[in-house]
Amino acid sequence: MNNRRETATLSASIADNLAKQIEEGVLPAGSRLPSIREYAEAAGCSKNTVISAFDILTANGLIEPRRGSGFFVVRRVIAAEEAEEATTLNRAMDIVWLMREQLQTKPDVLNLGEGFPPVEWLEETRLDHYHQRVVRTGVASLFRYGSRFGYLPLRQSLQQKLAGYDIDAGPSQIVLTHGANQAMDMVLRYFVQPGDTVLVDDPGYYTLFGKLKLSGANIVGVQREIDGPNIRQLEEHLVTYRPKLFFTQSVGHNPTAADTSAAKAHRILQLAERYDLTIVEDDALADLRPRALTRIATLDQLRRTIYIGSFAKSVSAALRVGFIACHAALASDLADVKMLTHVSSSEYCERTLDAIISDGHFLRHTNHLQEKLRRATDTAIKALTRLDAHIYKPCEQTLYLWASLPGWTDSMKLAEALIERGVILAPGAVFSPDADQVSAYCRFNVAYLADKRFAAALHACASHGAR
Structure with missing residues (x-):
């Protein structure tokens, strides 16, 4: 353990020293760093220590690896506004x-x-009350990965929750995620290639924009009006860009607080059918709004809609439990994406959330x-x-x-x-x-x-x- 700490400290020290040389121009942009072996020999340390230091500098955007050539100082354009x-x-x-x-x-x-x-x-959810129940009934979940779909009893509880919105979704159509943000990441990994156009609400969820930029997508906004997306602009974008996805929030829209009207929700589905569009409906604020409000997934019954839910706003953001509901074949594919990228979500957190929402106290x-x-x-x-x-x-x-x-x-x-x-x-x-x-x-x-x-x-x- 001490050796590991010393290695981490030495790696950080090497990274700091090289970062200082880069910032002061001693190592100019575009210059090649000594090889890992050469640096290790010169510094009298292991190659793993140097690798860790280079990893730190790469993560901070100061150097970049070039296959077969080594590590190079990143060329940075310093404009007045960047400074x-x-x-x-x-x-x-x-x-x-x-x-x-x-x-x-x-x-x-x-x-x-x-x-x-x-x-x-x-705080009235009293997470501490549910911890002991989870430990007593599911101690094995504390020591192993869960199912690729997620904890079955919670998916069954979510089936009942969605039925309250008149959305018919069986457990095989529900994939549990590490919060709504991982759900969005999984959808993007599955559908979006660099250069693809994705439609979003404008204004809309700013974190989603960052994810789309990371994926290399072309982001096109659909103006958000007081009763939902601008339908004329949506159709114009569908004709021009032929996008695969439209991310929207029908209920309690973030940031405008506007809800999509039933008339617009029907029109959006008609356009989705005509232009082969998949709608990703983010309902992260569901527990804070009346159940009777129109949801596109209710009208569509998950044929062209991917429904994303979360409990960050109603239970705890720290639990990091969200979910995707969609048609069964897509749910299986997304569960595979989840398994490949994250192995599984946390069954301990899922058991805790299931204990909370299956309790009558949650409705109160x-x-x-x-x-x-x-x-x-x-x-x-x-x-x-x-x-x-x-x-x-x-x-x-x-x-x-x-x-x-x-x-x-x-x-x-x-x-x-x-x-x-x-x-x-x-x-x-x-x-x-x-x-x-x-x-x-x-x-x-x-x-x-x-x-x-x-x-x-x-x-x-x-x-x-x-x-």
Whole structure:
């Protein structure tokens, strides 16, 4: 163990030393590093230590391997705007930065761009109560991989949950995943090749845009309207690009809070049939919204729809349990993709979630959660109204509101001004597949809008003439 620690420390030290030489220009862009054997001999260490150091530098984008030639310093174009990315100002506008902010708690900062309900709203699920039950009844799951489809009793519980939305899906049509994000990754791996066009909601789920860019896809946005996607634009894109997939969110759309109308859902399915399109319906907020709302998967019964669900917003993001529901042949293929890329999902987490949602307490919990959202939404709308904000879609019950504030035509600039005053926003441009798009809107988490620090920070911006 000590030898392993010493090796890791030495590798990090070598990586730091080489990184410094690269940053200072001692090792210029395009130059070849000594071979692993040569470096190991010169440094008096093992080749594995040097390999680990080179792996660190490669992961940080400082060097790259070239087959048969060795490792080379990456050529980096340093533009004025790139140099500014290290500043807090521009980091606040970065997708990865926004994701990082959602994964940590800063008591001195008001995060109005937070993606989750407050922790205290979820604590009543009492995860500790279910741990002992899982350990008593499924101790073997703590020491082995699970099924490629995932824990069968949970899939059976999800069958009942989906039946509540009038979606008929047997256990063989359900694949459990490591959260909704792994579900999206699996779909992308299965369907998308570099250069393929994929349609997305615009505005839409910013993390999805990052995944699509990593896969080399051509991302094309479909304008999101107050009752769902713009149907005329959707058909134009289908004619022009012939895409395989359209990722959309029908219920509680993130970030606008708008729901897709039944009329538009029917029209989307008609177009999907005509142009051989598969619809990926993300329903991550299902437990926070009324069951009766229209879902494309309900109308389609999973023929052309891949339905993705999650419990991150209603139980715990830490459990990392999501699922895919689709037709059985595709479910089997996606289970194979999951097995090849991740072996399996966590049966321990799946057993824990099944214990929670199969308990009658879960229904009471989601009812309480929705009631808290109703109260918070009402309070949030009043707070934004006092600020003369324009709310895109006022709702009775939603986690997010999409709103613009008077005098701010570019929410990026607003976010820049407020972050210096301890308030974090989720500016509209982050939610667009077009990184250059200017938006007056921000996504606000309703649970935090009553905090007086927001109005005070806005007032301070106005007093200092920030616009």
